[in-house]
Amino acid sequence: LDRFKIGTRKERDERVRAALVDVGLGEHLLSRKPGALSGGQRQRVAIARSLVLKPDVIVLDEPTSALDVSVQAGIVEVLLSLQANLGLTYVFVSHDLALVRQLAHTVSVMHRGRIVEHGTVADIFDNPLQPYTRSLLASIPSGGDDVAHMRTRAFG
Template identity: 55%
Template sequence: MSTLVSTEGLCKYFPIGRGIVRSKPIGWVRAVDGVSFSIDAGKTLGLVGESGSGKSTTGLLLLGLLEPSAGSIIFDGRPIDEFLKDNPKQFRRRVQVVFQNPFASLNPRMTVRDIVGRGMKLHGLAESEKELTEKVAALLVEVGLREEHLNRYPHEFSGGQRQRIAIARALALNPEFIVLDEPTSALDVSVQAQILNLLKKLQRLRGLTYLFISHNLAVVRHISNNVAVMYLGKIMESSPKGELFSQPLHPYTQALLSSIPKISFPPEDIETKVIEGDIPSPVSPPSGCPFNPRCRKAADICREIMPDFREVKAGHWVACHLV
């Protein structure tokens, strides 16, 4: 299995400025801080963590919409900065995104035909208006909509239908890699399942590779092959899906998994590992392990030294002194 996307020591720091005319940085927001992972072609990496952990910023870096402060991103064997410098249009065709909120990501003044077909026009993928209409209609059918929806506007659709339109727009350029930034979080639970099953079907038929960003572990478990757990800009644990859910090693992962609601009859007395406190500020992260202020198992070494991200089993990586 070949690797399509990989990162090594990826960082993104945003300056905190003072002054209006000549703003000088007085600090840095460490949104992404030394992230390394890889995604095999045709597979899905689920990136999970609390709000503010750096998941969406990581996605924007992989899309080339933000420039890294340090580290590297390799796409199909080449650094993406080379792609963006030599042939940015080719990179945009091969890498697409589905955003979180379908109510905000679609232009309310454009018809579905124009929304989905705009990328095809810009990249010259249709020789005539008739061919463009036919290709957009075929995409709508592929994502579970109908040809009659071509000339309607976004406000005429439900949330699930709008997200299908957003998926059709992402597919319009026939990409290889799609960043899915919480694509189901704004939808009802029953609609979430439909969208997840659609994404899995499209992946199987088109050979797509996904980075699936979410805070919902149940959703990630349904769609991912591998899972990376992110906290305060760093990856705490990464492994194949089955092993991470059955044998979590990092205390943060254990606490996240224990917080998933469980329904049983008769009711069982299940201990829940509640994560106390709020996520620290990325402006002044704690010394040592970033999770140590909230970790019940934290030792002195956890407060002083950042643990290495190391492979403890085949394919199972963790950053914890206590493992």
């Protein structure tokens, strides 16, 4: 906000506090250094930082990687809530295909830097046309459906 000279100091402080609340963090964390935050808290701070500029689109590159399943569930819950409340569009980059299936409306499959297949989640996951897409989907561990089911239960 400082860099883009948005608002007064008071308005910037209000935006930061509002963004923290939006991602489920309290103001008491404002004075903490990143090393004093958990992985999930750091991820929420990163999301809050993107929100203060009031974007229409947010690019999320592996937003739940290196987080345990319960923390992932919390991050996904925040993202879904923000999307519903703020009308955000996400470009969600992930290798977690169970999570992609749960969150995305459309999917683009990339191979060696090129999009090889694009379509709705149902089209891509249920009827992949490209051999590379079929091999990716075949690589999902058999427990993947159980994990997706657990996450779905966690979100409602």
